Amino acid sequence: MMTDLYQSQRAMRQMRRQAMQRGVVAILDVGSSKIACLVLRFDGASRLNEDSGIGSLAGQSGFRVIGAATTRSRGVQFGEVTAMQETERAIRTALQTAQKMADIRVDHVIACFSGANPRSYGLDAQVDLEGQVVTEAEVGRVLNACDVPDYGAGREVLHAQPVNFALDNRSGLIDPRGQMGQSLAVDMHMLTVDAVAIQNIVRCIKRCDLELAGIANSAYVSGVSALVEDEQELGAACIDMGGGTTSVSIFMKKHMIYADCVRMGGDHVTSDISMGLGVPAHVAERIKTFNGGVHATGADDRDLIDIGGDTGDWEHDRRTVSRAELIGIMRPRVEEILEEVRIRLDAAGFEHMPSQQIVLTGGGSQIMGLDGLATRILGQRVRLGRPLRVHGLPQSATGPGFSSAVGLSLFAAHPQDEWWDFEIPVDTYAARPFKRAVRWFRDNW
Amino acid sequence: MRPLRATRAPVIHRSKPLSGPDADFASGEHHDVEPKLRLQGAKLFGRKSRRFDPAPSRLSYRMQRWMLTPGVRRGLKVGLPIFAICAAVGLYFSAAERRDALVAYANDIKTSIQQRPEFMVNLLAIDGAGPGLADDIRAVVPLDFPISSWDLDADQIRDTITGLDPVKSATVRVRPGGILQVDVVERQPVVVWRTRGGIELLDDTGAHVERIVSRKDHSGLPLIAGKGADAHVQQALELLATARSLGNRVRGLVRIGERRWDLVLDRGQRIMLPTERPVRALERVLAVNEVQDLLERDVAVVDMRLGQRPTIRMTKAASEDWWNTKVDVSSGQ
Numbered sequence: 001m002m003t004d005l006y007q008s009q010r011a012m013r014q015m016r017r018q019a020m021q022r023g024v025v026a027i028l029d030v031g032s033s034k035i036a037c038l039v040l041r042f043d044g045a046s047r048l049n050e051d052s053g054i055g056s057l058a059g060q061s062g063f064r065v066i067g068a069a070t071t072r073s074r075g076v077q078f079g080e081v082t083a084m085q086e087t088e089r090a091i092r093t094a095l096q097t098a099q100k101m102a103d104i105r106v107d108h109v110i111a112c113f114s115g116a117n118p119r120s121y122g123l124d125a126q127v128d129l130e131g132q133v134v135t136e137a138e139v140g141r142v143l144n145a146c147d148v149p150d151y152g153a154g155r156e157v158l159h160a161q162p163v164n165f166a167l168d169n170r171s172g173l174i175d176p177r178g179q180m181g182q183s184l185a186v187d188m189h190m191l192t193v194d195a196v197a198i199q200n201i202v203r204c205i206k207r208c209d210l211e212l213a214g215i216a217n218s219a220y221v222s223g224v225s226a227l228v229e230d231e232q233e234l235g236a237a238c239i240d241m242g243g244g245t246t247s248v249s250i251f252m253k254k255h256m257i258y259a260d261c262v263r264m265g266g267d268h269v270t271s272d273i274s275m276g277l278g279v280p281a282h283v284a285e286r287i288k289t290f291n292g293g294v295h296a297t298g299a300d301d302r303d304l305i306d307i308g309g310d311t312g313d314w315e316h317d318r319r320t321v322s323r324a325e326l327i328g329i330m331r332p333r334v335e336e337i338l339e340e341v342r343i344r345l346d347a348a349g350f351e352h353m354p355s356q357q358i359v360l361t362g363g364g365s366q367i368m369g370l371d372g373l374a375t376r377i378l379g380q381r382v383r384l385g386r387p388l389r390v391h392g393l394p395q396s397a398t399g400p401g402f403s404s405a406v407g408l409s410l411f412a413a414h415p416q417d418e419w420w421d422f423e424i425p426v427d428t429y430a431a432r433p434f435k436r437a438v439r440w441f442r443d444n445w
Numbered sequence: 446m447r448p449l450r451a452t453r454a455p456v457i458h459r460s461k462p463l464s465g466p467d468a469d470f471a472s473g474e475h476h477d478v479e480p481k482l483r484l485q486g487a488k489l490f491g492r493k494s495r496r497f498d499p500a501p502s503r504l505s506y507r508m509q510r511w512m513l514t515p516g517v518r519r520g521l522k523v524g525l526p527i528f529a530i531c532a533a534v535g536l537y538f539s540a541a542e543r544r545d546a547l548v549a550y551a552n553d554i555k556t557s558i559q560q561r562p563e564f565m566v567n568l569l570a571i572d573g574a575g576p577g578l579a580d581d582i583r584a585v586v587p588l589d590f591p592i593s594s595w596d597l598d599a600d601q602i603r604d605t606i607t608g609l610d611p612v613k614s615a616t617v618r619v620r621p622g623g624i625l626q627v628d629v630v631e632r633q634p635v636v637v638w639r640t641r642g643g644i645e646l647l648d649d650t651g652a653h654v655e656r657i658v659s660r661k662d663h664s665g666l667p668l669i670a671g672k673g674a675d676a677h678v679q680q681a682l683e684l685l686a687t688a689r690s691l692g693n694r695v696r697g698l699v700r701i702g703e704r705r706w707d708l709v710l711d712r713g714q715r716i717m718l719p720t721e722r723p724v725r726a727l728e729r730v731l732a733v734n735e736v737q738d739l740l741e742r743d744v745a746v747v748d749m750r751l752g753q754r755p756t757i758r759m760t761k762a763a764s765e766d767w768w769n770t771k772v773d774v775s776s777g778q
């Protein structure tokens with residue numbers, strides 16, 4: 001089980017390295033309401049990095065967006081693929097448009113999705129060092145010593161990131177390699193999702209003649225792009241309000257320590273409006289986008305919105321609704337979503353964090369007055385987040401709805417060290433050589 | 446990004462007019478300025494061709510990806526035009542008459558350039574040759590003037606002229622004014638060589654200059670004879686220069702056995718010289734002659750072939766005379 005995971009993830013890493021060598025990789029954000037595709041070109045390490053040691057410029061140096069496209073998502077609900085054909089066609093549309101803009105063929109793609117019931121686990125382990133110095137092999141050994149909980153059949157590990165190392169009694173080490181000590185301890189954050197969801201996405205991408213070079217959870221990547229550096233360092237929660245899901249990720253010391261998702265989002269607000277006013281979904285979406293809000297004022301009673309229709313019935317086609325009514329429909333649903341988020345944050349122990357910054361991002365965060373409502377439900381320190389600016393990103397793709405796509409491109413440029421980036425200790429390999437040989441034969445013939 | 450298009454815009458009925466993006470959106474079609482002239486047919490056509498599904502078909506997706514592949518792009522951009530041009534040219538010239546026509550056309554142009562008066566040569570001027578040799582040269586260089594200087598092969602003409610016996614060296618060039626200038630250096634005869642075949646003149650390198658009828662025409666030149674003598678004219682000249690003190694007693698030199706020289710004097714006298722260092726041997730003879738008047742006596746042959754043992758042969762009369770006086774001499778001593 002474990003070696004299986006190692007191999008598939010390592011194969012993806014290998015693919016990513018190939019894509020870096022070729023210099024072009026596509027970023028695919030498979031969302032419930034839209035599918036966004038960015039084409040990145042890597043120009044190698046930036047000059048700044050070598051000269052002044054500023055660092056990675058928040059991870060966005062060295063690549064450039066040369067193509068961007070979005071298309072309406074079909075066949076994705078709650079961030080999971082429900083209709084393969086439709087999803088495949090939508091991916092094809094987005095990718096073709098982005099390729100056309102970039103004027104280059106893309107073969108490698110890094111994808112992210114939000115749904116599939118992400119579940120976080122905190123793992124830890126401690127081993128006595130064999131030598132005095134912490135080597136890469138020792139890190140691999142301590143990671144392998146983590147006691148993996150039984151996360152259930154049909155689930156797959158999506159992220160397994162070491163977030164903290166402790167050497168003897170010194171904790172909070174980012175990189176213990178080369179340091180002296182007696183015993184090494186590690187805290188690891190593991191995120192599991194439904195295996196079927198991953199398989200569906202992988203299959204969709206394969207059917208588009210593309211190679212998958214990496215896969216990530218969109219809660220994680222939107223946190224990477226929407227949180228500024230000190231928020232990531234001091235601790236913050238990123239709430240990505242998407243179409244079908246609202247995903248929550250908590251960052252601390254530049255590592256994600258918790259991720260979850262609420263299976264409610266902007267589409268539910270739209271469907272509430274659609275049901276409440278008796279209008280088709282696209283009209284409801286338009287009304288929500290242009291006239292929506294969550295705080296009613298006196299003026300809103302007088303602000304009448306045409307909701308129309310094309311039945312031919314004069315009375316029916318000339319219906320109007322006041323903005324206050326619209327807000328009355330939207331607000332309970334938004335409140336419900338935020339309450340749900342509050343529950344997830346409480347479950348994660350967010351109130352014990354030193355800094356309780358909350359950042360709202362995603363397309364749903366553009367509802368007028370949302371920050372005021374969120375302040376009342378989630379806490380005082382709430383702000384609306386937009387993705388980091390990256391080179392070459394078109395103006396139309398700089399909105400909060402693109403924070404996971406932008407975050408995924410940052411992730412592609414500077415991936416976090418994961419479990420499988422370290423060598424497995426030799427003894428695990430040598431344990432069942434015959435079984436492995438049999439398995440290899442079965443896999444390849 | 447595709448702008449969100451309201452295909453079924455709700456009917457506008459409101460107290461205050463819409464403004465800003467709302468107005469743009471609600472008007473259904475996304476256009477900033479209403480065009481002055483609208484063609485209904487074009488609109489209908491456009492509506493018909495608008496697809497509901499923006500997704501590309503699998504085939505068009507693959508096709509586009511293939512066209513975006515760098516190798517294919519380069520092939521189409523560079524390879525295809527080159528191939529097309531090559532194919533067109535190849536097809537055009539696959540017919541023999543078109544090829545011939547092209548060659549003929551090129552030749553016409555070439556000839557018309559070569560035949561320009563600036564390139565024409567009208568005259569052959571020969572310097573440094575006697576009248577007889579000049580006639581010979583004109584005979585061996587058959588040029589019918591005027592001729593283009595492109596058609597003249599100066600090297601070949603020079604080789605032909607140099608091939609003539611009396612010519613030592615020649616330069617051929619085209620002088621401005623359309624004159625082919627030939628400068629000739631003639632060979633100077635220095636000896637007369639008599640063989641069984643006839644009498645020839647040789648220059649100092651031993652090269653044949655001219656065949657003559659009579660020795661008398663060139664009585665000023667020394668005479669050599671014998672097979673292979675022409676290869677050693679230089680040595681012969683040295684010997685003759687050494688024998689200058691003998692004056693007009695010298696008849697000539699004879700090459701014996703293609704190996705050595707005999708100096709022939711009048712009265713049938715003969716000095717047989719060795720193969721090695723003949724000049725030195727001749728000088729010895731001349732020194733003896735100076736002191737003893739050797740050659741004034743009745744000596745038929747002075748044999749210098751063996752340097753350690755020079756020998757003389759007396760004439761028959763002198764020998765008999767000597768036999769007769771032999772007793773007297775012995776008794777006298």
